Amino acid sequence: MKKRIFSILFLAALATLWACKLKPSYEVGKVYHGFKLVKKEFVKEVNADCLYFIHEKSGAHLFKIAADDNNKLFNIAFKTVPENDFGTPHIMEHSVLNGSKNFPVKSPFDVLRKGSLNTFLNAMTGADITTYPVASMNNKDYFNLMHVYLDAVFNPLLKEDPRILKQEGWHYELDSINGELRYNGVVYNEMKGAYSSPTRELGYQINKILFPDNTYGVESGGYPTAIPGLTQEYFVAFHNKFYHPSNSYILLYGNADLDKELEFIDKEYLSKYDRLDEKIEIPLQKPFEAKKYAEKPYPVPEGSSLKDKTYLSMSYVIGESTDMELGLALDIITDALVNNETAPLRLALQEAGIGKDVNAWVNDYKQNVLTIRVQNANLEDKDRFDKIVTETLQKVVDEGFDKETIDGIVNRLEFRLREGNSSQKGLMYLWQNYKGWFFADDPYLGLKFEEPLAAVKDGIKNGLLQKIIKEQILNNPHALLLVLKPQPGLEKVITQKIKKELADYKASLSKEELEKLVEETKALKEFQKSEDSPEALAKMPMLKLSDISPDVEWYNLEEKKVDNVPVLYHPDFTNDILYTNLYFDLRVLPQELIPYAQLLNQVIGLLNTKNYSYGDLDNALNINTGGFYTSISSFQKDYSDDNLIPKFVVTSKAFTEKGDTLFKLISEILINTKYDDVDRLKSVLARQQSRIDARIKNNGMGVALTRLSSYYNKSGVFNEQIQGLEYYNFLTDLTTNFDSKHQEISEKLAETAKLLFNKSNLIAAVTCSDEQFETFENGLKILNSTLPNNEVKLQTWNLVPTIKNEGLMAASKVQFVTKGYDFKKLGYKWSGKMRVLSQILSTDYLQTQIRVIGGAYGGFCGFSQSGNVYFASYRDPNLKSTLENFDKTPEFLDSLEVSDDEMTRYIIGTVAKMEYPTTPSQRGSIAISRYFYNITPQMLKQEKEEVLSTTVEDIKSMKPIVNDILSQNAYCVFGNTQKIKENKDLFKSILNVTK
Structure with a gap:
């Protein structure tokens, strides 16, 4: 034993000396x-x-x-x-x-x-x-x-x-x-x-x-x-x-x-370089003498109703971002005043019937800007909005915030700061430190949160939040009430104005000037089409394939049982945090309840329960956990579209000492939620509809891709029902007709929850250390004791894909063009070499044709193990020409010539997308996903070997696959109303995406 201890000490000392040799001691000055x-x-x-x-x-x-x-x-x-x-x-x-x-x-x-x-x-x-x-x-x-x-x-x-x-x-x-x-x-x-x-x-x-x-x-x-x-x-x-x-x-x-x-x-x-004397400075904006008011328009499609489409906002310029205590306090204030479920301003606006959703945030420019935004409001609400904001702020100054609410918000903030759950920590620290570095010459300032956090926590006891609200918000003249109101057809007006501007400019040019412009256009396109010379490419640094390990990263998953419930356990060091997931199989639901499963996902945890009001529940979750979320995830066993495994997922995390409390709260939410509280349900549904309405408008790419996959595979049909336009229409109908449908909605939600939240329908998962597993086990037993344990029968769903080739019209200035199909339905099998094909098409052909020449922000494609293939353009000024460029992909493959160095680059870039840094919670999630997909280490190793061995001939040989996919002619476009109408002959149908 003594010899072993001596050896360990000797090796430790040697390691220390070696570390000193590698890392010299740096001295200030x-x-x-x-x-x-x-x-x-x-x-x-x-x-x-x-x-x-x-x-x-x-x-x-x-x-x-x-x-x-x-x-x-x-x-x-x-x-x-x-x-x-x-x-x-x-x-x-x-x-x-x-x-x-x-x-x-x-x-x-x-x-x-x-x-x-x-x-x-x-x-x-x-x-x-x-x-x-x-x-x-x-x-x-x-x-x-x-x-x-x-x-x-x-x-x-x-x-x-x-x-x-x-x-x-x-x-x-x-x-x-x-x-x-x-x-x-x-x-x-x-x-x-x-x-x-x-x-x-x-x-x-x-x-x-x-x-x-x-x-x-x-x-x-x-x-x-x-x-x-x-x-x-x-x-x-x-x-x-x-x-x-x-x-x-x-x-x-x-x-x-x-x-x-x-x-x-x-x-x-x-x-x-030699040092410059001039230092770049940003002067502070001089404060206003009085609050300002303004109205501005935004475009909606012609013929649109103006009801519930106005945005109301109140903004305040408050102090400087280098004041770390102020920044933390403002974050707490925005949550306590607006974002929390029982936040006084949220409740006051809700009671007044102003808007469907409200949120608040702080932009930490050199001077902080706190903004409160209400969406889906009306123009006539602006004066009441102004009055309610002022009255609520004064009430908070006079009465303070609810102590339990503040404790919960501070606990969640502290949990987030200390957890640092990011695999890109360098990037995270970049955003934390640059304000102090830029504006106080102190790169340490933004990293050191413990001292300002302690000061804020102490200050809260002495009325810090009320003081800030009174002095820097309520009595702050550097403020703005802004109304953004809908204007039907405004986008058409803007487009016509630009066309006239261009036409007038063109008319002012001589024939020689026009010819020169034509030549410049042609020359630019030739430049964009041209390829880099081998000599120029040779100057770019690159790795060799020998720099890449053939090994794959495998994350262990132990299958256990607790009270006869299967448990998937990923052992990892988590700094005393339990990362838990509960997976309930959606296939226990009849098909007509699929959208209600998503509705349940959106409202659960926001409603009253048997033992908690929704506000008390929110506080309890904030005080005792690092987060409670639900979602719907779908897996495909063996990557087969016929083996869809959809799960309702309950995700939560907490420090080990709060493990039992965490599971008691989960049990309360799953078993005791009240779905028949009409007023609360109406409010939550209106908020969710408002958010998905905003998401639809802001995420044309996601809408188009989800819709596209529903044209040709079952998982796409399922996803369309829970997150696509079909779900948006479902939710909009429920909120529009809530007064006549609320009983049906409550009953369907209760039925969905009863079928899902069943001990026999549960697979639990956890990421933690071995020492923490017992805590998880005890907590899961608490939950199991409250769940019903009925026999489970999985339903058979009839999900039928149909190619619709739709043009989805919106008040958008650009297009999102998508085209694709399922190669497995055409008789092809997955190979890792398809990853390299996707890399080549995305970073070469589509990058050049769609982005560089076409002017879109992006052009890319994707091939997945399940068979799904898509081609897509992002923020694209074009439509028809983009579809034509997609269809020319086989020609590109036919003429493809790639040097050994270029192929090496493509392969290395492909590997980079397969291997990335992870956090403990991410490793656990990856391990669980692999379990449901039935992925083995051998499969991963084979796929990597296929990638590393890809040749030009392999890529060219996949031309028939690409040709057959594109020949199915399945496409969907989200974009500008006029542009889609101009190309209406391309579509089987065109429709407005939002109501």
């Missing part, structure tokens, strides 16, 4: 590869040493979170301050990733997307930040990504090549002298899609009025009608001003060698 260490501190909230450097020569800021995490993140951010609605920061974000000095390919981003092991690869534009994060678990890949991104932001080709702005931002498009002049461009069409959402328009108008004198009053993403104001000269000047190292903020996260990171960044980039 010393310079490392040009970086001076300004501060070093262990931050317990992130469980890591955090080091803050300033690069002496260039003035760049760098912050390293030296966490023991293999998923390494590199990010470089710039404080970007637009002064108009051109969308310059957003277009710049796209454009810097379209070629650079050291990587002169047309789109290094897309080359990386094709062939990197990244776990995250993107770039984002905020109101005051443009940021470029990449992450990878592979060390070589991590440094490759860093290299490409640094070159992109500091040495972009956009300065010398105006075609990049034209492609990514906007350009005039004229195919012939006699043709129609159009605007086109990726960001132009992306933002047209974004502004098809009324809530996006509402946010734009709020900020425009609240911040008339600084950058927050303009749209950094670009307002569609303003984007064509951006010129090449302005674009280049913007880059020169904001994309200098002195205005850069570099975040490094994870276990990469810091010395190597610093050496590389200094040697390759920062050492080539």
